[in-house]
Amino acid sequence: MSEIKMIRVGAASCGVAAGALPVLAMLKEKAGDIPVLEVGCLGHCYAEPLIEVVKKDGGSVMYGKVRADETSINNILTLAEAGRFEIPAGRKSKELVKVLRLAGRIVPTCWDDYIANGGYSALKKALAMTPQAVIDEVKKSGLRGRGGGGFPTGNKWGFLAAKTAPEKILICNADEGDPGAFMDRSLMESVPHQMLEGMLIAAYATGATKAFIYCRAEYPMAIKHLRIAIGQIYEHNYNDLNGRKIEIEIKEGAGAFVCGEETAMIHSLEGERGVPRFRPPFPTDSGWKGYPSMINNVETFGNVPLILSEGGDEYAKIGTAGGRGTKLFALAGDLRNPGLVEVPMGITLGEIVFDIGGADPDGVKAVQCGGPSGGCIPVELFNTPVDYDSLRSLGAIMGSGGMIVISKKRCMVETARYFLDFTHRESCGKCTFCRVGTTRMFETLERIVAGRGEESDLDLLESLGNKIRMGSLCGLGQTAPNPVLATLRYFRHEYLAHVRDHQCGALQCGALVDVKVDHDKCIKCKLCVKTCPVGAISADDIVVDNNKCTRCNSCIEVCPKKAISRVKKGEGVRK
Amino acid sequence: MGNFSYLSGIEPESSNLIKALQLVQAKEGYVSDDAIVEVAAYFKLAPVEVEGVLSFYAQFKRVKPGRFQIAVCDGTACHIKGSNSVFKWVSNELGISDGETDADGLFSLFTVACLGCCSLAPVMSVNGTVYGNLDRKKVAKIIKEYRAK
Ligand SMILES: Cc1cc2nc3c(=O)[nH]c(=O)nc-3n(C[C@H](O)[C@H](O)[C@H](O)COP(=O)(O)O)c2cc1C
Ligand code: SF4
Ligand code: SF4
Numbered sequence A: 001m002s003e004i005k006m007i008r009v010g011a012a013s014c015g016v017a018a019g020a021l022p023v024l025a026m027l028k029e030k031a032g033d034i035p036v037l038e039v040g041c042l043g044h045c046y047a048e049p050l051i052e053v054v055k056k057d058g059g060s061v062m063y064g065k066v067r068a069d070e071t072s073i074n075n076i077l078t079l080a081e082a083g084r085f086e087i088p089a090g091r092k093s094k095e096l097v098k099v100l101r102l103a104g105r106i107v108p109t110c111w112d113d114y115i116a117n118g119g120y121s122a123l124k125k126a127l128a129m130t131p132q133a134v135i136d137e138v139k140k141s142g143l144r145g146r147g148g149g150g151f152p153t154g155n156k157w158g159f160l161a162a163k164t165a166p167e168k169i170l171i172c173n174a175d176e177g178d179p180g181a182f183m184d185r186s187l188m189e190s191v192p193h194q195m196l197e198g199m200l201i202a203a204y205a206t207g208a209t210k211a212f213i214y215c216r217a218e219y220p221m222a223i224k225h226l227r228i229a230i231g232q233i234y235e236h237n238y239n240d241l242n243g244r245k246i247e248i249e250i251k252e253g254a255g256a257f258v259c260g261e262e263t264a265m266i267h268s269l270e271g272e273r274g275v276p277r278f279r280p281p282f283p284t285d286s287g288w289k290g291y292p293s294m295i296n297n298v299e300t301f302g303n304v305p306l307i308l309s310e311g312g313d314e315y316a317k318i319g320t321a322g323g324r325g326t327k328l329f330a331l332a333g334d335l336r337n338p339g340l341v342e343v344p345m346g347i348t349l350g351e352i353v354f355d356i357g358g359a360d361p362d363g364v365k366a367v368q369c370g371g372p373s374g375g376c377i378p379v380e381l382f383n384t385p386v387d388y389d390s391l392r393s394l395g396a397i398m399g400s401g402g403m404i405v406i407s408k409k410r411c412m413v414e415t416a417r418y419f420l421d422f423t424h425r426e427s428c429g430k431c432t433f434c435r436v437g438t439t440r441m442f443e444t445l446e447r448i449v450a451g452r453g454e455e456s457d458l459d460l461l462e463s464l465g466n467k468i469r470m471g472s473l474c475g476l477g478q479t480a481p482n483p484v485l486a487t488l489r490y491f492r493h494e495y496l497a498h499v500r501d502h503q504c505g506a507l508q509c510g511a512l513v514d515v516k517v518d519h520d521k522c523i524k525c526k527l528c529v530k531t532c533p534v535g536a537i538s539a540d541d542i543v544v545d546n547n548k549c550t551r552c553n554s555c556i557e558v559c560p561k562k563a564i565s566r567v568k569k570g571e572g573v574r575k
Numbered sequence B: 001m002g003n004f005s006y007l008s009g010i011e012p013e014s015s016n017l018i019k020a021l022q023l024v025q026a027k028e029g030y031v032s033d034d035a036i037v038e039v040a041a042y043f044k045l046a047p048v049e050v051e052g053v054l055s056f057y058a059q060f061k062r063v064k065p066g067r068f069q070i071a072v073c074d075g076t077a078c079h080i081k082g083s084n085s086v087f088k089w090v091s092n093e094l095g096i097s098d099g100e101t102d103a104d105g106l107f108s109l110f111t112v113a114c115l116g117c118c119s120l121a122p123v124m125s126v127n128g129t130v131y132g133n134l135d136r137k138k139v140a141k142i143i144k145e146y147r148a149k
């Protein structure tokens, strides 16, 4: 008899992308009558495909980077030592898992699993209270919106509850527009019922009559799991809020970042172009089709069942004055252990990036918080506690929770250019400063990374940035200059190197580097010659013609001796 | 004219317009001029009104894409991890650039902002299947596999 009770395979999008499905299929085939379950994401994306073997004695063992081959699968089924995965000690000690308690531990689309783990007990509790008492509990918790703005959630609920109207609309913002953030995706895929439970509690407390989930179309698995979960709610009649039934409808986004903004989202839900409008009136006064409407983020709703279960006061014990409770962060970029983490507010950036993320302390230059609306924070300031207020004071923002670790090998000017490329294309075009201003900033940055910038460009960027902040209607324009202003503040020397010396210290900007073959290392295998798509490497003496080269890095990747590299502009010229 | 009878599953109410266009794209792969006329008639709108909404959203394609749609992620995490190079490799391999479809109608190439698998950056997807931790070899292998399909 096997001592294995069941096997859990992490099969959220990240697991699938890492190859979980063939592993799953093979395990199912070989495991006999041991149940093999598809679960969500445990957050250790760096170790995907990740498998947890739960033993009959209650203990469990994990296996990381599992391959669909005989050896890996046999290791698992025999509980071998080989291939085991241990949660890194730094992460174990610093993480505080509350919202993600069930992620990776239950089958996302299994109703019984969620119920057996205390699911919908918070809703039951709420339904036994008055709506006002529920709102008071949320106010006491100190919960602030996790979508980026950080508005006190209880207050927002109070605004909607105070309205009398024939329809009141509840909207879940699942657009997760920050390119490089995946907290909401993970939560929706792994425990779809948790955010839905939060929505039902909110609907009860505020008297909402109709609910939407606006989810980005790039998240097919999240949408699928939500659909199934909503069906289960209907089936069990859990959308009956003490005699009042509420419908939850999923609307798929159509690829516009600005639709994450509240008024734009409402326009999009009305079937219009997703253009923001001036506030007031605030959505809680006049929103979808003129009805009072309230928007909260996925993670905000995900926190609500916890607050009801443990009580607002208990919830508020974690965190700082600048933010209560725990926060999810999507860690990615230059670090050993990218993934999804949950930490208490007030933890320092250093603890997240180094202790949890396993980034190399000598290699890290900065971390970008808050995506295209945020800013970078240099490693020197990594003892900053993470909450809404302290990050803002550094010129970054908490944002929704995307954290991109940037190593010394990356160029900060190019990074700023990247963000402006994104925002200038995503501007809805309504405000001149946002539309034209971000385009001018982008063009200026393009010039600088191409080695055609001048020192006066830095002043131009600063003055444009300040004007765009002032002259833009919505958060997109108001925050679009942040990545540039933050890099100018902390990494001005990199800008100066580009405009004064036409050098990119990180050797990232293609126009400011040459590609060069080190002939002491080269063994003349000519793989690079064959690989170069533009024929820039001469076959006889293996020298790169840097006028032809497009800096595609193919030869660098393909060279078995690592003989080819980027060098400063001018150093790769044939002598 | 194509057959757009499947539209009848959607209530012709203006807030469902985007949903209808998404359905058309899911069925046809793109939103043709014909489709716009049909959708407009179905919602009792003018075709320009439909086009006005559609043109706002990056998701909608107005030309028929290839059989395999390759989306190279250029979200922040992927950008930091060298999505530029990934794009160039794919582009070189297929001989097409952003937004184009190859002559055989086999592959289309475009960039997207984040597929939510940032921890596996750089990533790309082919018809929705995501491939992570890409390097040059992997990219070439993936394209080869699809070519053979
Ligand atoms: C351009 C722009 C994009 C936004 N994108 C998102 C998003 O993707 N997800 C989100 O939850 N909030 C986003 N927000 C913030 C929302 O407008 C809104 O503040 C939030 O959803 C409110 O919910 P919360 O109070 O629970 O945070 C965005 C705001 C702006 C200005
Ligand atoms: S700030 Fe930019 S995105 Fe926002 S409404 Fe104005 S133009 Fe549109
Ligand atoms: S970087 Fe690309 S274009 Fe330049 S020499 Fe190498 S393979 Fe050729």
Ligand code: FES
Pocket (backbone or CB within 6 Å): A179, A180, A181, B073, B074, B075, B076, B077, B078, B079, B113, B114, B115, B116, B117, B118, B119, B121, B122, B123
């Ligand atoms: S940045 Fe590429 S998947 Fe998120």
